[in-house]
Amino acid sequence: MNLLFIILSIFLQHSGITIENPWIRNSSTGTNTAFFFTVNNAGKEADTLYAAYGDFAEVTEVHETYKKGEDMMGMREVPIVVIPPGSKVVFKPRDLHVMLIKLTSDVEKGMEKEVILKFRKAGEIKIKAPVKGMEAMIMQHK
């Protein structure tokens, strides 16, 4: 397993894609929650996030929250997110996020959960994300 992570780390350095500040909002079995993070593309080529997976949810999708009209909000699936070279794309509350739908177990504060992000060039990147409570939202949503 350790060897796998070493190989993965080496691969990630070459791809230029790194994941920063990952966290998952706490929630309970049967409900939905979201995974937030920053994708940093230090490489010279754009990469594309096309899917995500968490084994503690029945469905995992990449979504965005959007404003409709003056005071309405909605959410929709986005098929891909392009990460331009030399840029950072932030997945944050009221914006892009990975949706973890119909949790198969409680996701409680203090836990660490693994989510896989799938990129066209960088391949699969496994992230161990801490689970945080509502206080984490204050930091990121403005």
Add this chain to the structure above:
Amino acid sequence: MPLMNHCHPNISQTNLYKKMTRKIVFSLMLTLVAALFYSCSEKGEKVYSGKSFVLTDMNKKSITYPDITKGKITVVGYIFTNCPDICPLTTNNMRLLKEKFPRRDYPEIEFVSISFDPKVDTPEVLKKFAEVRDLDLNGWTFLTGEPAIISDLMHEAGIISIPGDSTVTPAGEKIIFYIHTDRISVIDRDGILVQNFPGSSLDIDKAYREIIRIY
């Protein structure tokens, strides 16, 4: 079916076109429904047209709303628990606002969260939603009810909730994500709407000042 498949990431063009067509039709419908549901409660007017609604709280207790808050200032938010992003933020903003009004110093402020997805949001679901977030429920009531009653309440409040994107789980369960009004309202002791605020991006200090002004 979800557009993205974890094992087979290829995106079907046909599905994409279908989804885009659905979105255009949906946008037109949304505009029509928004026009029909134009907010009935205006600032300075009686909320809910003075109506009362028999609802159920998170402890399965029958509650007549807004009668339970009569004579008190009410901070009310409208949510659904399957909401992944906006409603947790709205709920968190209500928590932050509530923390500014310790119960012992401000016993005449009631916080209320009402679900506009009553088929999913049973009392048990609402209770779990509150528990997992460690919310102080002393002075904060979560409400659900019969769909027809909730629909009437939301209409009177000017809250629009329309099924938007949806996902089907491997077990075949359809999960609907609503496009909805993002709102927290402050209502005075006489049931008069004082101010509507954007729920998920609430200016806590502004709402605090507004409540202090009328307390």
